[in-house]
Amino acid sequence: MSGRRSRSRQSSGTSRISEEQINDLIIKLQQLLPELRDSRRSDKVSAARVLQETCNYIRNLHREVDDLSERLSELLANTDTAQAALIRSLLTQ
Amino acid sequence: MASADKPINTDVPEKDVFALHFLQSLSNLRRQNTFNSPEKTNDRVKKIKKAAYVSMARAAGGTSRLWSRALLRRAAKETNKVVRFSRRKKRVTWLRRRSNRRDPVEEEEKEAERLRNLVPGGGAMETSKLIEETAYYIKCLSMQVKVMQCLVDGLSPK
Numbered sequence: 001m002s003g004r005r006s007r008s009r010q011s012s013g014t015s016r017i018s019e020e021q022i023n024d025l026i027i028k029l030q031q032l033l034p035e036l037r038d039s040r041r042s043d044k045v046s047a048a049r050v051l052q053e054t055c056n057y058i059r060n061l062h063r064e065v066d067d068l069s070e071r072l073s074e075l076l077a078n079t080d081t082a083q084a085a086l087i088r089s090l091l092t093q
Numbered sequence: 094m095a096s097a098d099k100p101i102n103t104d105v106p107e108k109d110v111f112a113l114h115f116l117q118s119l120s121n122l123r124r125q126n127t128f129n130s131p132e133k134t135n136d137r138v139k140k141i142k143k144a145a146y147v148s149m150a151r152a153a154g155g156t157s158r159l160w161s162r163a164l165l166r167r168a169a170k171e172t173n174k175v176v177r178f179s180r181r182k183k184r185v186t187w188l189r190r191r192s193n194r195r196d197p198v199e200e201e202e203k204e205a206e207r208l209r210n211l212v213p214g215g216g217a218m219e220t221s222k223l224i225e226e227t228a229y230y231i232k233c234l235s236m237q238v239k240v241m242q243c244l245v246d247g248l249s250p251k
Binding site for chain 2: 018021022025026028029032033046047048051052054055057058059061062064065066068069070071072073074075076077
């Protein structure tokens with residue numbers, strides 16, 4: 001559990017593992033989120049908000065995977081047509 | 094002051110890599126006769142979902158990422174028992190306690206905890222690593238979603 005180790009080593013109540021590094025990462029993360037990507041530059045989004053949006057985004061993606069799995073399951077049920085269509089669809093990207 | 098470690102690399106492989114892995118998984122499923130047999134639809138869906146996550150983990154570099162490693166390990170353990178990402182059923186009662194002390198770092202840590210529940214393997218990571226893994230995870234997830242969407246679109250009757 002190397003993670004735990006370094007966390008407690010610098011414990012002064014806060015996880016001060018180079019605030020700058022974390023802020024940097026938060027910014028990168030923010031740019032990945034569709035919600036926050038086009039926020040006004042001057043308005044610095046708080047780290048907690050970024051993390052919150054990240055959670056929401058991940059949940060959405062999970063839900064989409066669930067959804068698409070269902071649809072794929074139905075579509076793949078008829079295999080004869082599916083085989084050809086499968087290959088076809090991905091080759092025509 | 095900030096120790097310049099290696100720059101955080103969040104490039105993910107191309108979409109074809111994800112597509113290829115997913116197709117392989119699907120064809121494996123087909124070989125196991127998953128699609129022909131009159132199974133309960135639910136089972137089929139779960140198998141496809143699992144194939145999606147596993148192929149995504151493989152496409153993303155298998156064991157080179159903490160989250161993909163955790164994903165693969167989890168999948169290997171429950172070969173028969175299919176389970177969604179078991180989020181620790183922490184009731185979110187501790188979330189927005191209307192306390193005056195809105196310590197920003199505390200809030201941040203709370204959200205980080207939630208994130209840990211969502212990202213596979215997150216429980217063992219420290220915060221900065223968690224954020225890095227999350228970025229990569231998000232990219233791979235959206236790539237996987239795109240691949241699946243293309244498949245669905247391609248297979249849907251015109």
